[in-house]
Amino acid sequence: MCGIVGLFLKDKSLEPQLGAMLTDMLITMTDRGPDSAGIAVYGAGAGGRTKMTVQSAQAEQDFATLAEDLSAALGVQVTQRVVDTHAVLDLPADRAEDARAALTDLRPGLRVMSDGERIEIFKEVGLPKDVASRFSLSAMQGSHGIGHTRMATESAVTTQGAHPFSTGADQCLVHNGSLSNHNSLRRKLRAAGMRIESQNDTEVGAAYLSWRMREGATLGKALESSIDDLDGFFTFVVGTKDGFGVVRDPIACKPAVMAETDQYVAFGSEYRALVNLPGIDAARVWEPEPATVYFWSH
Amino acid sequence: MQTIDLATQPLRELNATLQAQAEQTNATQWEVHNPRGAHAIAVGLDAPIDVTVRGSTGYYCGGMNKQATIHVTGSAGPGVAENMMSGTVVIDGDASQYAGATGRGGLLVIKGNASSRCGISMKGIDIVVQGNIGHMSAFMGQAGNLVVCGDAGDALGDSLYEARLFVRGSVKSLGADCIEKEMRPEHLEILRDLLARAGIDAKPEEFRRYGSARKLYNFDIDNAAAY
Numbered sequence: 001m002c003g004i005v006g007l008f009l010k011d012k013s014l015e016p017q018l019g020a021m022l023t024d025m026l027i028t029m030t031d032r033g034p035d036s037a038g039i040a041v042y043g044a045g046a047g048g049r050t051k052m053t054v055q056s057a058q059a060e061q062d063f064a065t066l067a068e069d070l071s072a073a074l075g076v077q078v079t080q081r082v083v084d085t086h087a088v089l090d091l092p093a094d095r096a097e098d099a100r101a102a103l104t105d106l107r108p109g110l111r112v113m114s115d116g117e118r119i120e121i122f123k124e125v126g127l128p129k130d131v132a133s134r135f136s137l138s139a140m141q142g143s144h145g146i147g148h149t150r151m152a153t154e155s156a157v158t159t160q161g162a163h164p165f166s167t168g169a170d171q172c173l174v175h176n177g178s179l180s181n182h183n184s185l186r187r188k189l190r191a192a193g194m195r196i197e198s199q200n201d202t203e204v205g206a207a208y209l210s211w212r213m214r215e216g217a218t219l220g221k222a223l224e225s226s227i228d229d230l231d232g233f234f235t236f237v238v239g240t241k242d243g244f245g246v247v248r249d250p251i252a253c254k255p256a257v258m259a260e261t262d263q264y265v266a267f268g269s270e271y272r273a274l275v276n277l278p279g280i281d282a283a284r285v286w287e288p289e290p291a292t293v294y295f296w297s298h
Numbered sequence: 299m300q301t302i303d304l305a306t307q308p309l310r311e312l313n314a315t316l317q318a319q320a321e322q323t324n325a326t327q328w329e330v331h332n333p334r335g336a337h338a339i340a341v342g343l344d345a346p347i348d349v350t351v352r353g354s355t356g357y358y359c360g361g362m363n364k365q366a367t368i369h370v371t372g373s374a375g376p377g378v379a380e381n382m383m384s385g386t387v388v389i390d391g392d393a394s395q396y397a398g399a400t401g402r403g404g405l406l407v408i409k410g411n412a413s414s415r416c417g418i419s420m421k422g423i424d425i426v427v428q429g430n431i432g433h434m435s436a437f438m439g440q441a442g443n444l445v446v447c448g449d450a451g452d453a454l455g456d457s458l459y460e461a462r463l464f465v466r467g468s469v470k471s472l473g474a475d476c477i478e479k480e481m482r483p484e485h486l487e488i489l490r491d492l493l494a495r496a497g498i499d500a501k502p503e504e505f506r507r508y509g510s511a512r513k514l515y516n517f518d519i520d521n522a523a524a525y
Contacts, residue, residue, distance in 0.1 A: 272334065
Protein backbone atom coordinates (compact mmCIF):
# COMPACT_ATOMS: atom_id res chain seq x y z
CA MET A 1 0.00 0.00 0.00
CA CYS A 2 1.68 3.28 1.18
CA GLY A 3 0.26 6.74 1.61
CA ILE A 4 1.34 9.94 -0.05
CA VAL A 5 0.61 13.52 0.87
CA GLY A 6 1.82 16.66 -0.78
CA LEU A 7 1.21 20.35 -0.42
CA PHE A 8 2.26 23.17 -2.71
CA LEU A 9 1.42 26.59 -1.31
CA LYS A 10 0.42 29.46 -3.56
CA ASP A 11 -0.43 31.72 -0.64
CA LYS A 12 2.76 32.79 1.15
CA SER A 13 0.86 33.55 4.33
CA LEU A 14 0.37 29.79 4.81
CA GLU A 15 4.11 29.03 4.68
CA PRO A 16 4.60 29.09 8.47
CA GLN A 17 1.92 26.39 8.71
CA LEU A 18 3.26 24.08 6.01
CA GLY A 19 4.70 21.59 8.48
CA ALA A 20 1.57 21.53 10.63
CA MET A 21 -0.71 20.98 7.64
CA LEU A 22 1.49 18.26 6.14
CA THR A 23 1.91 16.51 9.48
CA ASP A 24 -1.84 16.29 9.94
CA MET A 25 -2.18 14.89 6.42
CA LEU A 26 0.67 12.43 7.01
CA ILE A 27 -0.74 11.04 10.24
CA THR A 28 -4.14 10.53 8.60
CA MET A 29 -2.40 8.18 6.16
CA THR A 30 -0.98 5.98 8.95
CA ASP A 31 -3.11 2.96 8.11
CA ARG A 32 -1.83 3.00 4.53
CA GLY A 33 1.75 2.86 5.77
CA PRO A 34 2.60 2.24 9.42
CA ASP A 35 6.17 0.95 8.82
CA SER A 36 8.03 4.20 8.26
CA ALA A 37 7.39 7.82 7.41
CA GLY A 38 9.25 10.68 5.87
CA ILE A 39 8.87 14.21 4.70
CA ALA A 40 10.69 16.54 2.33
CA VAL A 41 10.32 20.22 3.09
CA TYR A 42 11.35 23.08 0.84
CA GLY A 43 12.14 25.89 3.25
CA ALA A 44 14.25 28.99 3.10
CA GLY A 45 17.53 28.74 1.23
CA ALA A 46 20.45 31.00 0.53
CA GLY A 47 21.94 31.31 -2.93
CA GLY A 48 25.38 29.74 -3.13
CA ARG A 49 24.78 27.57 -0.06
CA THR A 50 23.72 23.94 0.13
CA LYS A 51 21.80 22.24 2.89
CA MET A 52 22.93 18.65 3.23
CA THR A 53 20.67 16.51 5.40
CA VAL A 54 22.46 13.50 6.90
CA GLN A 55 21.21 10.68 9.09
CA SER A 56 22.98 8.44 11.56
CA ALA A 57 22.06 5.45 13.67
CA GLN A 58 24.57 6.77 16.24
CA ALA A 59 23.51 10.37 16.04
CA GLU A 60 24.96 11.59 19.32
CA GLN A 61 28.40 10.21 18.59
CA ASP A 62 28.46 11.04 14.88
CA PHE A 63 27.08 14.57 15.18
CA ALA A 64 29.10 15.69 18.24
CA THR A 65 31.89 17.40 16.29
CA LEU A 66 30.65 16.85 12.75
CA ALA A 67 30.53 20.50 11.64
CA GLU A 68 34.03 21.18 13.02
CA ASP A 69 35.47 18.06 11.43
CA LEU A 70 33.89 18.79 8.08
CA SER A 71 34.95 22.45 8.22
CA ALA A 72 38.51 21.33 8.82
CA ALA A 73 38.39 18.74 6.04
CA LEU A 74 36.98 21.15 3.48
CA GLY A 75 38.69 24.29 4.70
CA VAL A 76 35.41 26.22 4.72
CA GLN A 77 32.86 27.16 7.33
CA VAL A 78 30.23 24.41 7.84
CA THR A 79 27.44 24.78 10.36
CA GLN A 80 25.01 22.15 11.52
CA ARG A 81 21.55 21.87 13.02
CA VAL A 82 20.79 18.53 14.70
CA VAL A 83 17.24 17.23 14.48
CA ASP A 84 17.00 13.88 16.31
CA THR A 85 18.74 11.28 14.09
CA HIS A 86 19.27 13.81 11.32
CA ALA A 87 21.52 16.83 10.98
CA VAL A 88 21.30 19.59 8.42
CA LEU A 89 24.74 20.80 7.36
CA ASP A 90 25.06 24.21 5.77
CA LEU A 91 28.00 24.60 3.39
CA PRO A 92 29.03 26.34 0.16
CA ALA A 93 27.07 24.88 -2.78
CA ASP A 94 30.16 24.26 -4.87
CA ARG A 95 31.58 22.01 -2.16
CA ALA A 96 28.64 19.59 -1.92
CA GLU A 97 30.40 16.76 -3.78
CA ASP A 98 33.59 17.28 -1.74
CA ALA A 99 31.50 17.17 1.41
CA ARG A 100 29.96 13.84 0.42
CA ALA A 101 33.42 12.40 -0.20
CA ALA A 102 34.77 13.78 3.07
CA LEU A 103 31.83 12.42 5.04
CA THR A 104 32.52 8.91 3.73
CA ASP A 105 35.91 9.10 5.43
CA LEU A 106 34.95 11.11 8.50
CA ARG A 107 31.72 9.28 9.37
CA PRO A 108 31.38 6.01 7.43
CA GLY A 109 28.05 5.23 9.14
CA LEU A 110 26.42 8.46 7.99
CA ARG A 111 23.82 8.53 5.22
CA VAL A 112 23.16 11.55 3.08
CA MET A 113 19.38 12.01 2.75
CA SER A 114 19.42 15.01 0.44
CA ASP A 115 21.28 18.09 -0.62
CA GLY A 116 20.18 21.28 -2.26
CA GLU A 117 19.53 24.95 -1.69
CA ARG A 118 16.12 24.44 -0.09
CA ILE A 119 15.32 20.75 0.43
CA GLU A 120 15.52 18.96 3.77
CA ILE A 121 14.47 15.31 4.14
CA PHE A 122 13.62 13.62 7.42
CA LYS A 123 12.63 9.97 7.49
CA GLU A 124 12.68 7.11 9.94
CA VAL A 125 11.15 3.74 10.71
CA GLY A 126 8.09 3.90 12.97
CA LEU A 127 4.54 5.14 13.10
CA PRO A 128 4.03 8.45 11.27
CA LYS A 129 2.95 10.21 14.47
CA ASP A 130 6.14 9.12 16.23
CA VAL A 131 8.33 10.07 13.29
CA ALA A 132 6.57 13.45 13.08
CA SER A 133 7.12 14.09 16.74
CA ARG A 134 10.83 13.07 16.71
CA PHE A 135 11.55 15.64 14.02
CA SER A 136 9.00 18.26 15.17
CA LEU A 137 7.68 18.18 11.62
CA SER A 138 4.70 20.32 12.50
CA ALA A 139 6.95 23.30 13.28
CA MET A 140 8.58 23.25 9.84
CA GLN A 141 8.00 26.05 7.39
CA GLY A 142 8.28 26.21 3.66
CA SER A 143 6.66 26.74 0.29
CA HIS A 144 6.00 23.09 -0.50
CA GLY A 145 6.52 19.64 0.92
CA ILE A 146 5.90 15.97 0.33
CA GLY A 147 5.27 13.21 2.85
CA HIS A 148 5.06 9.45 2.69
CA THR A 149 3.86 6.65 4.93
CA ARG A 150 5.33 3.30 3.97
CA MET A 151 4.00 -0.24 3.93
CA ALA A 152 7.05 -2.00 2.55
CA THR A 153 6.87 -4.42 -0.36
CA GLU A 154 10.04 -4.20 -2.44
CA SER A 155 12.78 -3.84 0.16
CA ALA A 156 13.38 -4.03 3.91
CA VAL A 157 11.82 -1.76 6.54
CA THR A 158 14.82 0.45 7.20
CA THR A 159 15.53 4.17 7.30
CA GLN A 160 17.24 3.77 3.95
CA GLY A 161 14.14 2.15 2.47
CA ALA A 162 11.83 4.93 3.68
CA HIS A 163 10.68 7.70 1.36
CA PRO A 164 11.23 10.44 0.13
CA PHE A 165 14.25 9.59 -1.98
CA SER A 166 16.54 12.29 -3.28
CA THR A 167 18.93 11.55 -6.13
CA GLY A 168 19.66 15.07 -7.31
CA ALA A 169 20.06 18.50 -5.78
CA ASP A 170 16.71 19.77 -4.47
CA GLN A 171 14.91 16.82 -6.09
CA CYS A 172 12.84 14.23 -4.31
CA LEU A 173 10.34 11.51 -5.08
CA VAL A 174 7.77 9.52 -3.15
CA HIS A 175 6.01 6.49 -4.57
CA ASN A 176 2.98 4.33 -4.00
CA GLY A 177 3.23 1.09 -5.93
CA SER A 178 6.04 -1.16 -7.05
CA LEU A 179 8.40 -1.11 -10.00
CA SER A 180 9.24 -4.40 -11.67
CA ASN A 181 12.19 -3.38 -13.86
CA HIS A 182 14.17 -1.64 -11.13
CA ASN A 183 17.09 -4.10 -11.13
CA SER A 184 17.97 -3.68 -14.78
CA LEU A 185 17.31 0.03 -14.63
CA ARG A 186 19.52 0.38 -11.52
CA ARG A 187 22.42 -1.20 -13.41
CA LYS A 188 21.92 1.10 -16.39
CA LEU A 189 21.62 4.22 -14.25
CA ARG A 190 24.69 3.33 -12.19
CA ALA A 191 26.58 2.81 -15.43
CA ALA A 192 25.45 6.28 -16.45
CA GLY A 193 26.97 7.61 -13.24
CA MET A 194 23.86 8.00 -11.08
CA ARG A 195 24.26 7.48 -7.34
CA ILE A 196 21.84 4.77 -6.10
CA GLU A 197 22.42 3.59 -2.58
CA SER A 198 19.68 1.11 -1.69
CA GLN A 199 17.94 -1.96 -3.09
CA ASN A 200 14.71 -0.03 -3.14
CA ASP A 201 12.65 0.28 -6.33
CA THR A 202 11.59 3.86 -5.65
CA GLU A 203 15.15 5.09 -5.40
CA VAL A 204 15.61 3.80 -8.95
CA GLY A 205 12.54 5.77 -10.04
CA ALA A 206 14.00 8.88 -8.42
CA ALA A 207 17.40 8.31 -10.03
CA TYR A 208 15.72 7.78 -13.39
CA LEU A 209 14.08 11.21 -13.18
CA SER A 210 17.30 12.84 -11.95
CA TRP A 211 19.17 11.23 -14.84
CA ARG A 212 16.64 12.48 -17.41
CA MET A 213 16.90 15.98 -15.98
CA ARG A 214 20.69 15.77 -15.92
CA GLU A 215 20.45 14.93 -19.63
CA GLY A 216 18.50 18.13 -20.20
CA ALA A 217 14.84 17.15 -19.78
CA THR A 218 12.49 19.36 -17.82
CA LEU A 219 10.78 17.68 -14.89
CA GLY A 220 7.60 17.50 -16.97
CA LYS A 221 9.43 15.73 -19.84
CA ALA A 222 11.21 13.42 -17.41
CA LEU A 223 7.89 12.42 -15.88
CA GLU A 224 6.39 11.84 -19.31
CA SER A 225 9.20 9.50 -20.31
CA SER A 226 8.89 7.62 -17.01
CA ILE A 227 5.52 6.38 -18.26
CA ASP A 228 7.31 4.56 -21.09
CA ASP A 229 10.47 3.47 -19.31
CA LEU A 230 9.26 2.38 -15.88
CA ASP A 231 7.43 -0.93 -15.68
CA GLY A 232 5.11 -1.48 -12.77
CA PHE A 233 2.60 0.36 -10.68
CA PHE A 234 3.22 3.87 -9.57
CA THR A 235 1.70 7.02 -8.35
CA PHE A 236 4.63 9.42 -8.02
CA VAL A 237 4.77 12.79 -6.36
CA VAL A 238 7.98 14.69 -6.99
CA GLY A 239 9.44 17.88 -5.61
CA THR A 240 11.98 20.29 -7.07
CA LYS A 241 13.35 23.56 -5.74
CA ASP A 242 10.34 25.51 -6.90
CA GLY A 243 7.88 22.91 -8.11
CA PHE A 244 5.70 19.94 -7.39
CA GLY A 245 4.57 17.26 -9.84
CA VAL A 246 2.33 14.20 -9.98
CA VAL A 247 2.15 11.28 -12.39
CA ARG A 248 0.35 7.91 -12.33
CA ASP A 249 1.05 4.87 -14.47
CA PRO A 250 -1.45 4.05 -17.25
CA ILE A 251 -3.23 1.37 -15.18
CA ALA A 252 -3.63 3.82 -12.31
CA CYS A 253 -4.68 1.35 -9.64
CA LYS A 254 -2.81 3.26 -6.93
CA PRO A 255 -5.19 5.87 -5.59
CA ALA A 256 -4.74 9.62 -5.87
CA VAL A 257 -6.86 12.65 -5.08
CA MET A 258 -5.95 16.26 -5.70
CA ALA A 259 -7.43 19.52 -4.47
CA GLU A 260 -6.75 23.05 -5.63
CA THR A 261 -7.79 26.40 -4.24
CA ASP A 262 -6.38 29.91 -4.64
CA GLN A 263 -4.17 29.14 -1.65
CA TYR A 264 -2.69 25.71 -2.44
CA VAL A 265 -2.51 22.53 -4.50
CA ALA A 266 -2.75 19.41 -2.36
CA PHE A 267 -2.25 15.73 -3.03
CA GLY A 268 -3.49 12.79 -0.97
CA SER A 269 -3.65 9.05 -1.55
CA GLU A 270 -7.16 9.43 -0.18
CA TYR A 271 -9.57 12.29 0.31
CA ARG A 272 -9.35 11.69 4.07
CA ALA A 273 -5.88 13.23 4.02
CA LEU A 274 -7.24 16.51 2.68
CA VAL A 275 -10.29 17.11 4.86
CA ASN A 276 -8.65 19.46 7.36
CA LEU A 277 -7.16 21.80 4.76
CA PRO A 278 -8.56 25.33 4.78
CA GLY A 279 -11.39 25.86 2.29
CA ILE A 280 -11.46 22.19 1.24
CA ASP A 281 -15.25 22.22 0.92
CA ALA A 282 -15.01 24.80 -1.84
CA ALA A 283 -11.84 23.39 -3.44
CA ARG A 284 -11.72 21.83 -6.88
CA VAL A 285 -11.21 18.16 -6.03
CA TRP A 286 -10.34 15.61 -8.72
CA GLU A 287 -8.64 12.33 -9.40
CA PRO A 288 -5.52 12.77 -11.55
CA GLU A 289 -5.84 10.99 -14.90
CA PRO A 290 -3.71 7.95 -15.70
CA ALA A 291 -0.48 8.53 -17.68
CA THR A 292 -0.88 12.29 -17.37
CA VAL A 293 1.70 14.64 -15.94
CA TYR A 294 0.62 17.40 -13.58
CA PHE A 295 3.05 20.05 -12.51
CA TRP A 296 2.97 23.31 -10.58
CA SER A 297 5.82 25.71 -9.94
CA HIS A 298 6.42 29.06 -8.33
CA MET B 299 -35.26 11.96 10.55
CA GLN B 300 -32.43 10.22 12.41
CA THR B 301 -29.01 11.86 12.32
CA ILE B 302 -25.65 10.26 12.95
CA ASP B 303 -22.63 12.55 13.19
CA LEU B 304 -19.37 10.79 12.43
CA ALA B 305 -17.50 13.63 14.11
CA THR B 306 -18.79 12.33 17.41
CA GLN B 307 -20.00 8.79 16.77
CA PRO B 308 -17.82 5.89 15.65
CA LEU B 309 -18.23 4.39 12.18
CA ARG B 310 -18.94 0.93 13.60
CA GLU B 311 -21.85 2.36 15.55
CA LEU B 312 -23.24 3.95 12.38
CA ASN B 313 -23.07 0.72 10.42
CA ALA B 314 -24.36 -1.44 13.30
CA THR B 315 -27.31 0.92 13.74
CA LEU B 316 -28.18 1.01 10.05
CA GLN B 317 -27.69 -2.74 9.64
CA ALA B 318 -30.02 -3.39 12.59
CA GLN B 319 -32.97 -1.71 10.89
CA ALA B 320 -35.75 -4.24 10.30
CA GLU B 321 -37.75 -4.57 7.11
CA GLN B 322 -40.71 -2.79 8.76
CA THR B 323 -38.72 -0.11 10.58
CA ASN B 324 -40.39 3.22 11.19
CA ALA B 325 -37.03 4.98 11.11
CA THR B 326 -36.80 5.22 7.35
CA GLN B 327 -34.95 8.54 6.98
CA TRP B 328 -31.32 8.82 8.04
CA GLU B 329 -28.65 11.45 7.65
CA VAL B 330 -24.93 10.96 8.12
CA HIS B 331 -22.90 14.08 8.86
CA ASN B 332 -19.13 14.63 8.61
CA PRO B 333 -18.19 11.57 6.56
CA ARG B 334 -14.81 13.26 5.83
CA GLY B 335 -13.71 10.56 3.44
CA ALA B 336 -14.15 7.68 5.91
CA HIS B 337 -14.18 4.16 4.51
CA ALA B 338 -17.08 1.69 4.47
CA ILE B 339 -19.89 4.13 5.27
CA ALA B 340 -23.38 2.56 5.18
CA VAL B 341 -22.27 -0.90 4.12
CA GLY B 342 -24.22 -4.13 4.33
CA LEU B 343 -27.62 -2.49 4.77
CA ASP B 344 -30.69 -4.66 4.31
CA ALA B 345 -33.83 -2.59 4.87
CA PRO B 346 -35.86 -0.17 2.73
CA ILE B 347 -34.43 2.95 4.36
CA ASP B 348 -33.12 6.24 2.91
CA VAL B 349 -29.65 7.27 4.00
CA THR B 350 -28.23 10.64 2.97
CA VAL B 351 -24.49 11.11 3.49
CA ARG B 352 -23.65 14.82 3.62
CA GLY B 353 -20.16 15.08 2.17
CA SER B 354 -17.59 12.85 0.51
CA THR B 355 -16.83 9.23 1.32
CA GLY B 356 -13.76 6.98 1.15
CA TYR B 357 -13.49 3.38 0.03
CA TYR B 358 -16.49 1.05 -0.36
CA CYS B 359 -19.41 3.31 0.55
CA GLY B 360 -22.72 1.47 0.19
CA GLY B 361 -21.00 -1.85 -0.38
CA MET B 362 -23.19 -4.98 -0.44
CA ASN B 363 -26.30 -2.84 -0.23
CA LYS B 364 -29.72 -4.51 -0.23
CA GLN B 365 -32.96 -2.52 -0.46
CA ALA B 366 -31.65 0.76 0.97
CA THR B 367 -31.40 4.04 -0.92
CA ILE B 368 -28.07 5.71 -0.19
CA HIS B 369 -27.41 9.24 -1.41
CA VAL B 370 -23.95 10.80 -1.15
CA THR B 371 -23.99 14.56 -1.65
CA GLY B 372 -20.23 14.73 -2.34
CA SER B 373 -17.89 12.39 -4.16
CA ALA B 374 -17.17 8.75 -3.45
CA GLY B 375 -13.84 6.94 -3.14
CA PRO B 376 -12.89 3.60 -4.70
CA GLY B 377 -15.37 0.73 -4.81
CA VAL B 378 -18.60 2.58 -4.17
CA ALA B 379 -21.61 0.21 -4.10
CA GLU B 380 -19.29 -2.71 -4.60
CA ASN B 381 -21.23 -5.97 -4.82
CA MET B 382 -24.58 -4.21 -4.43
CA MET B 383 -27.49 -6.67 -4.39
CA SER B 384 -30.50 -4.34 -4.66
CA GLY B 385 -31.58 -0.82 -3.74
CA THR B 386 -30.16 2.43 -5.05
CA VAL B 387 -26.95 4.36 -4.53
CA VAL B 388 -26.72 7.92 -5.87
CA ILE B 389 -23.48 9.92 -5.91
CA ASP B 390 -23.88 13.63 -6.62
CA GLY B 391 -20.18 14.15 -7.35
CA ASP B 392 -17.56 11.90 -8.91
CA ALA B 393 -16.79 8.27 -8.14
CA SER B 394 -13.29 6.83 -7.99
CA GLN B 395 -12.16 3.55 -9.49
CA TYR B 396 -14.21 0.35 -9.66
CA ALA B 397 -17.58 1.88 -8.86
CA GLY B 398 -20.27 -0.80 -8.74
CA ALA B 399 -17.73 -3.60 -9.09
CA THR B 400 -19.23 -7.11 -9.08
CA GLY B 401 -22.70 -5.65 -8.36
CA ARG B 402 -25.51 -8.15 -8.66
CA GLY B 403 -28.52 -5.86 -8.65
CA GLY B 404 -29.88 -2.45 -7.80
CA LEU B 405 -29.15 0.91 -9.40
CA LEU B 406 -25.99 2.99 -9.03
CA VAL B 407 -26.24 6.57 -10.29
CA ILE B 408 -23.15 8.76 -10.56
CA LYS B 409 -23.97 12.38 -11.40
CA GLY B 410 -20.34 13.34 -12.05
CA ASN B 411 -17.61 11.23 -13.62
CA ALA B 412 -16.53 7.73 -12.72
CA SER B 413 -12.87 6.83 -13.07
CA SER B 414 -11.27 3.58 -14.19
CA ARG B 415 -12.82 0.11 -13.99
CA CYS B 416 -16.38 1.32 -13.48
CA GLY B 417 -18.66 -1.73 -13.34
CA ILE B 418 -15.81 -4.22 -13.47
CA SER B 419 -17.20 -7.76 -13.34
CA MET B 420 -20.75 -6.43 -13.01
CA LYS B 421 -23.23 -9.26 -12.53
CA GLY B 422 -26.65 -7.67 -12.83
CA ILE B 423 -26.31 -4.17 -11.40
CA ASP B 424 -27.48 -1.17 -13.44
CA ILE B 425 -25.05 1.75 -13.46
CA VAL B 426 -25.88 5.18 -14.90
CA VAL B 427 -23.09 7.75 -15.16
CA GLN B 428 -23.98 11.28 -16.15
CA GLY B 429 -20.38 12.22 -16.96
CA ASN B 430 -17.46 10.21 -18.32
CA ILE B 431 -15.97 6.89 -17.30
CA GLY B 432 -12.32 5.82 -17.22
CA HIS B 433 -10.41 2.97 -18.79
CA MET B 434 -11.17 -0.75 -18.46
CA SER B 435 -14.79 -0.13 -17.52
CA ALA B 436 -17.16 -3.11 -17.49
CA PHE B 437 -14.18 -5.45 -17.76
CA MET B 438 -15.59 -9.01 -17.71
CA GLY B 439 -19.09 -7.63 -17.17
CA GLN B 440 -21.50 -10.53 -16.99
CA ALA B 441 -24.95 -9.01 -16.68
CA GLY B 442 -26.69 -5.71 -16.10
CA ASN B 443 -26.51 -2.35 -17.87
CA LEU B 444 -23.87 0.36 -17.88
CA VAL B 445 -25.14 3.70 -19.21
CA VAL B 446 -22.65 6.50 -19.86
CA CYS B 447 -23.95 9.92 -20.87
CA GLY B 448 -20.44 11.25 -21.54
CA ASP B 449 -17.37 9.53 -22.96
CA ALA B 450 -15.77 6.18 -22.18
CA GLY B 451 -12.02 5.63 -21.76
CA ASP B 452 -9.75 2.95 -23.20
CA ALA B 453 -10.62 -0.74 -23.43
CA LEU B 454 -14.33 -0.46 -22.75
CA GLY B 455 -15.94 -3.84 -22.13
CA ASP B 456 -12.79 -5.89 -22.39
CA SER B 457 -13.53 -9.65 -22.14
CA LEU B 458 -17.20 -8.84 -21.85
CA TYR B 459 -19.85 -11.48 -21.18
CA GLU B 460 -23.48 -10.37 -21.38
CA ALA B 461 -23.54 -6.93 -19.73
CA ARG B 462 -25.04 -4.23 -21.98
CA LEU B 463 -23.11 -1.03 -22.45
CA PHE B 464 -24.68 2.22 -23.67
CA VAL B 465 -22.50 5.25 -24.39
CA ARG B 466 -23.71 8.63 -25.65
CA GLY B 467 -20.29 10.22 -26.24
CA SER B 468 -17.09 8.87 -27.68
CA VAL B 469 -15.40 5.61 -26.80
CA LYS B 470 -11.63 5.95 -26.73
CA SER B 471 -11.19 2.27 -27.55
CA LEU B 472 -13.06 -1.00 -27.22
CA GLY B 473 -11.53 -3.87 -25.27
CA ALA B 474 -11.02 -7.39 -26.57
CA ASP B 475 -14.22 -9.00 -27.82
CA CYS B 476 -16.35 -5.88 -27.30
CA ILE B 477 -18.18 -4.58 -30.37
CA GLU B 478 -20.78 -2.02 -31.25
CA LYS B 479 -24.20 -3.59 -31.66
CA GLU B 480 -27.48 -2.60 -33.19
CA MET B 481 -29.79 -0.56 -30.97
CA ARG B 482 -33.16 -2.31 -31.16
CA PRO B 483 -36.46 -1.07 -29.72
CA GLU B 484 -36.13 -3.24 -26.61
CA HIS B 485 -32.76 -1.62 -25.88
CA LEU B 486 -34.20 1.87 -26.28
CA GLU B 487 -36.88 0.84 -23.80
CA ILE B 488 -34.32 -0.40 -21.26
CA LEU B 489 -32.36 2.81 -21.69
CA ARG B 490 -35.42 5.04 -21.38
CA ASP B 491 -36.37 3.33 -18.14
CA LEU B 492 -32.85 3.56 -16.67
CA LEU B 493 -32.44 7.23 -17.57
CA ALA B 494 -35.84 8.02 -16.07
CA ARG B 495 -35.03 6.13 -12.87
CA ALA B 496 -31.70 7.91 -12.65
CA GLY B 497 -33.41 11.28 -13.13
CA ILE B 498 -31.25 12.13 -16.14
CA ASP B 499 -32.65 14.06 -19.06
CA ALA B 500 -31.15 12.41 -22.13
CA LYS B 501 -32.58 10.87 -25.27
CA PRO B 502 -32.10 7.11 -25.63
CA GLU B 503 -31.72 7.57 -29.39
CA GLU B 504 -28.47 9.48 -28.84
CA PHE B 505 -26.71 6.46 -27.37
CA ARG B 506 -24.82 3.62 -29.00
CA ARG B 507 -24.91 0.09 -27.73
CA TYR B 508 -21.87 -2.12 -27.18
CA GLY B 509 -21.76 -5.75 -26.21
CA SER B 510 -19.83 -8.97 -26.41
CA ALA B 511 -18.86 -10.45 -29.77
CA ARG B 512 -19.06 -13.78 -27.89
CA LYS B 513 -15.85 -15.03 -29.49
CA LEU B 514 -13.82 -15.07 -26.33
CA TYR B 515 -15.93 -16.73 -23.71
CA ASN B 516 -17.49 -19.56 -25.71
CA PHE B 517 -15.52 -22.74 -25.84
CA ASP B 518 -14.39 -23.30 -29.39
CA ILE B 519 -12.98 -26.72 -30.23
CA ASP B 520 -10.67 -25.19 -32.82
CA ASN B 521 -8.99 -23.23 -30.05
CA ALA B 522 -8.65 -26.20 -27.68
CA ALA B 523 -4.88 -25.91 -27.59
CA ALA B 524 -5.13 -22.37 -26.31
CA TYR B 525 -7.15 -23.22 -23.20
